[in-house]
Amino acid sequence: MSRKPAKRKRAKSPKQKFLITVGVDGTVDLKAPSLDRHGTQSDSDEVRWKNDAHRGITILFTDWPFVGSPGPIQIKKGGTSDPYQLYEATPIASYEYTVTPPLSLGPPGEPKIEVSG
Secondary structure (H helix, E strand, C coil): CCCCCCCCCCCCCCCCEEEEEECCCCCECCCCCEEECCCCHHHCCEEEEEECCCCCEEEEECCCCECCCCCCEEECCCCECCCEEECCCCCCEEEEEEEECCCCCCCCCCCEEEEEC
């Protein structure tokens, strides 16, 4: 009796954790980090924001790509947000957000995150 060949397991990409810093002038330090859904919810990447500005800020997404109910992400002066995990069924796209209050004019365009496979 012959045995079936064993199926090869695909190597799993490790879950990544991103930290995006909002600087003193309100600019964002990472340019469009790329978050990956990795196929299952427990493996999806997550992101946090760190506030180095001289006052509290609120981050608002136009479209919500994370697990949980959409809403403002409020971060106290010098604080770090809770982690936000990418929802496994989030469409591959760019997700723009605004930082309020606007602390400077900054570069053109809104900061964003990229969602991939």
